[in-house]
Amino acid sequence: MMYMNIERFHFQVDPLDKLLPEGIPRNSMVGIFGETGTGKSVLLNEIAYRALQRGDTVSFILLEDTPLSRIINMEHLGFDIVPYLEKGKLRFLDCFSYRLTERGFEFPERFLDLRERIKGSVIEAEDPRNVDEIWSHLEREARMMRGKGMILMDSLTECLTISTDPGSLLDLIKASKAVVSKYYFIPFMYTFHFGFFDEFRYALEVASDGVIDLRFDPDLIKMYLVKQMRVRRMSGSYHYPGWITFEVERGKGLVTVEVKKGNEKLAKGSERGLKK
Ligand SMILES: Nc1ncnc2c1ncn2[C@@H]1O[C@H](COP(=O)(O)OP(=O)(O)OP(=O)(O)O)[C@@H](O)[C@H]1O
Numbered sequence: 278m279m280y281m282n283i284e285r286f287h288f289q290v291d292p293l294d295k296l297l298p299e300g301i302p303r304n305s306m307v308g309i310f311g312e313t314g315t316g317k318s319v320l321l322n323e324i325a326y327r328a329l330q331r332g333d334t335v336s337f338i339l340l341e342d343t344p345l346s347r348i349i350n351m352e353h354l355g356f357d358i359v360p361y362l363e364k365g366k367l368r369f370l371d372c373f374s375y376r377l378t379e380r381g382f383e384f385p386e387r388f389l390d391l392r393e394r395i396k397g398s399v400i401e402a403e404d405p406r407n408v409d410e411i412w413s414h415l416e417r418e419a420r421m422m423r424g425k426g427m428i429l430m431d432s433l434t435e436c437l438t439i440s441t442d443p444g445s446l447l448d449l450i451k452a453s454k455a456v457v458s459k460y461y462f463i464p465f466m467y468t469f470h471f472g473f474f475d476e477f478r479y480a481l482e483v484a485s486d487g488v489i490d491l492r493f494d495p496d497l498i499k500m501y502l503v504k505q506m507r508v509r510r511m512s513g514s515y516h517y518p519g520w521i522t523f524e525v526e527r528g529k530g531l532v533t534v535e536v537k538k539g540n541e542k543l544a545k546g547s548e549r550g551l552k553k
């Protein structure tokens with residue numbers, strides 16, 4: 278059915294497409310949950326880049342780093358996002374640089390030329406501790422996208438950490454689900470670290486349409502940090518029920534890797550070796 282094709286999309290991120298072979302409904306709010314270093318930001322970066330490649334508009338709310346540092350990180354992954362920023366296809370809400378501005382730090386001089394090129398696509402939040410500023414940005418972006426784009430937030434935990442009123446932020450997330458995803462048909466995805474605001478974690482999981490978990494393989498964790506991903510819930514979609522192991526590869530992004538039993542043996546062997 279035509280209707281179905283328009284209203285669903287594939288991430289075009291290798292491990293995620295294996296977990297969700299039919300894609301997901303566009304009107305979804307999805308959380309990416311996991312401890313530090315499991316690859317939440319890198320996953321969101323690739324989701325953004327693939328969306329840009331297929332012609333979508335992406336609005337990225339940055340709470341943990343500056344637009345410049347995000348550009349550099351993505352370039353290291355092999356994703357050149359500067360042309361999309363120049364065209365206005367990628368837009369950043371910078372909720373990090375207020376820390377520098379407040380303390381009177383000027384933008385680094387050697388990057389002034391780059392800043393000039395992308396200035397139309399970067400908005401520096403005046404005070405991201407104020408939930409209203411984030412809300413009006415979300416609503417405006419979703420309205421302007423006209424059903425063809427996505428909104429990403431990295432990370433929601435950081436938003437809770439700085440917010441003067443974390444309780445109302447939870448309301449804002451529920452309002453975003455209603456307005457951004459359900460009304461405007463714009464997928465809204467956020468990352469969430471474990472360990473802070475765990476009381477919000479459960480409310481968020483229930484409020485979201487989808488929950489993606491990232492972790493380090495518990496069987497190997499004593500020796501290696503092997504990243505794994507699974508879909509715990511995705512309303513309206515079939516999903517593979519198991520964990521998929523992945524690596525981050527320059528130029529390719531996230532790639533699925535086969536779990537080799539030999540590696541496990543190697544890990545156990547070295548462990549014994551260490552004990553000797
Ligand atoms: N450009 C890259 N090239 C290779 N590996 C990378 C690259 N970027 C990230 N990684 C891998 O991903 C890991 C961290 O990923 P990421 O920053 O996405 O973690 P996170 O889950 O967002 O953590 P946090 O909760 O602290 O924000 C790194 O430790 C590294 O193994």
Ligand SMILES: [Mg+2]
Pocket residue numbers: 317318319341431432468
């Ligand atoms: Mg991160």
